Amino acid sequence: MQLYNTLTRRLDELPAPPGPVRMYFCGPTVYARAHVGNARPYVIGMWLHSWLRSRGYEATLVHNITDVNDKIYDAAPGKSAELAARATEWYLQDTGDLGLGRPDRMPQATESIPQIVHFIEELIARDFAYAREGDVYFRVARYPDYGQLSGQRLDQVEQGEEPSPLKEDPRDFALWKATKPGEDTWWDASWGRGRPGWHIECSAMAEDAFGPVFEIHGGGIDLVFPHHENELAQSRALGHPFAQLWMHNGLLEFTGEKMAKSVGNVVTLREALDEWGRETLLLLFLGSHWRKPMDFSDETLAAAAARGQGFREVFLGPSEPTPAGAWESFEAALEDDFNTPQALALLHEWRDHELLRRALDLFGLGSLAELPEAPADVVDLAQRRQRARAERDFDEADRLRAEIESHGWEARDVADGYQLVPRR
Numbered sequence: 001m002q003l004y005n006t007l008t009r010r011l012d013e014l015p016a017p018p019g020p021v022r023m024y025f026c027g028p029t030v031y032a033r034a035h036v037g038n039a040r041p042y043v044i045g046m047w048l049h050s051w052l053r054s055r056g057y058e059a060t061l062v063h064n065i066t067d068v069n070d071k072i073y074d075a076a077p078g079k080s081a082e083l084a085a086r087a088t089e090w091y092l093q094d095t096g097d098l099g100l101g102r103p104d105r106m107p108q109a110t111e112s113i114p115q116i117v118h119f120i121e122e123l124i125a126r127d128f129a130y131a132r133e134g135d136v137y138f139r140v141a142r143y144p145d146y147g148q149l150s151g152q153r154l155d156q157v158e159q160g161e162e163p164s165p166l167k168e169d170p171r172d173f174a175l176w177k178a179t180k181p182g183e184d185t186w187w188d189a190s191w192g193r194g195r196p197g198w199h200i201e202c203s204a205m206a207e208d209a210f211g212p213v214f215e216i217h218g219g220g221i222d223l224v225f226p227h228h229e230n231e232l233a234q235s236r237a238l239g240h241p242f243a244q245l246w247m248h249n250g251l252l253e254f255t256g257e258k259m260a261k262s263v264g265n266v267v268t269l270r271e272a273l274d275e276w277g278r279e280t281l282l283l284l285f286l287g288s289h290w291r292k293p294m295d296f297s298d299e300t301l302a303a304a305a306a307r308g309q310g311f312r313e314v315f316l317g318p319s320e321p322t323p324a325g326a327w328e329s330f331e332a333a334l335e336d337d338f339n340t341p342q343a344l345a346l347l348h349e350w351r352d353h354e355l356l357r358r359a360l361d362l363f364g365l366g367s368l369a370e371l372p373e374a375p376a377d378v379v380d381l382a383q384r385r386q387r388a389r390a391e392r393d394f395d396e397a398d399r400l401r402a403e404i405e406s407h408g409w410e411a412r413d414v415a416d417g418y419q420l421v422p423r424r
C-alpha cells in the first residue's frame with residue numbers, strides 16, 4: 001500500500017499487514033458548526049481506517065477536538081467553555097450522521113492539559129523553549145531541521161502568528177499563552193496561568209495516544225504550515241521520531257452559483273447533510289482524489305446523486321457475475337495512493353450484487369443496496385394506485401402514478417405488487 005508523503009515528497013510504502021498503522025488526523029477547532037470542508041479529513045481518515053482493517057492491518061485512528069483556542073474566546077467572550085461543549089456536540093452529531101462510525105479515540109485538548117504541560121516542561125528543560133512573562137515560546141533557531149515538512153529555508157520562515165515583543169526571535173511560536181482579561185478558561189503551570197498553543201496540543205495528544213512514533217499524520221493541506229511544521233519540530237526536538245508519513249488532503253472549492261448566493265461561501269456539514277443526504281455527500285468525496293481540491297457545487301453534487309441512483313438501479317436489476325480480476329483491480333486502485341475515484345469508476349461497471357455491496361460497505365455506502373423507505377403519504381398513493389389497477393381504472397392509476405412522481409418517487413410494478421424507488 002502506497003501513499004503520498006508530504007515529508008518525503010514521494011509515494012511511500014506502508015509496512016506489510018498487520019502493521020500496526022497508527023493514524024492521527026487533526027480535528028476541528030470547535031466554535032461553530034463545522035464547515036463541510038472539515039468533513040474531508042474525517043471521511044478520508046475513516047475510509048482509510050476501514051480499508052486498512054479489511055486488508056488485515058491493525059489500524060487505529062485518533063481524531064482530536066481543539067476545544068481551547070483564540071477563536072473560541074472571540075466567538076463567545078466569557079462563555080467559551082459552554083460554546084466549545086456545544087460545538088463539540090454538533091461536530092459529533094454531524095460527523096455521526098455521515099454513517100461511517102467513529103475514530104478509535106477523540107481526545108479533547110482541555111482533557112489533555114497535564115500531558116501538554118509535561119511536554120512544554122521537557123522542551124524548556126532541554127533549552128528548546130523559554131518562558132517570558134507567562135508565555136512560553138519554541139526556540140526555532142535551536143532546531144536546524146525546521147522547515148523540512150513545508151519546504152522552507154530556516155532563514156525565510158515567517159510564523160504568521162501575532163508578533164510579540166516577548167519573542168527572542170520573530171520565527172519563534174507560542175507553546176503557552178498567558179491568560180488575557182476576559183478569557184474564562186485557564187490552567188496553572190509553573191511559568192504562570194494560561195492555556196496551551198494549538199500546535200503543542202496536537203503533539204501531546206498524538207504522543208499520548210501512540211507514544212513517540214506512529215505511522216500516519218493527516219489533515220488539510222492548509223495545516224502543513226505552520227501547524228504541522230511546528231508539531232514536527234516540537235516532537236523531534238525531544239528526539240521523538242513522531243509521524244512517519246504525512247497525508248494532506250486538498251481543500252473544497254465552491255463554484256456553484258446558487259449555493260454561493262443563498263448561503264455565502266460557507267456551507268456547514270449540517271446544511272450539506274440536510275440538503276443532499278449522506279450518500280450523495282460521500283459519493284462526491286469518493287469521486288475526488290484525496291490530494292486534489294474538491295469542487296463542491298450544485299453540478300458536482302447532482303453528478304454524485306446520479307451515481308447513487310446508478311448503484312440503486314444495479315441493485316434493482318439482476319445480479320450478474322463480474323469478470324475475473326475485478327476485485328483485484330479495485331484493490332490495486334486503492335493500494336495506489338488510495339485512488340478512490342479510480343476505484344469508484346470500476347464499481348460502476350459491476351453488476352454482481354454481493355461484490356458491489358461488499359465494496360460499497362467499505363465506504364459506508366452499503367445502504368445503496370437497500371431501497372429507502374418511502375414516506376407514508378407516498379405509500380398511500382401507491383396502494384390506491386394498486387387498487388385502481390385491480391379495478392382496471394387505468395386513468396386513475398395513471399393520475400396516481402403522476403402524483404407519486406411529483407413527490408419524487410416512482411412506482412414500479414413487480415411480480416408481487418409494487419416497488420417505490422426514489423427518483424433523484
Ligand SMILES: [Zn+2]
Pocket residue numbers: 026027202227
Ligand atoms: Zn493538529
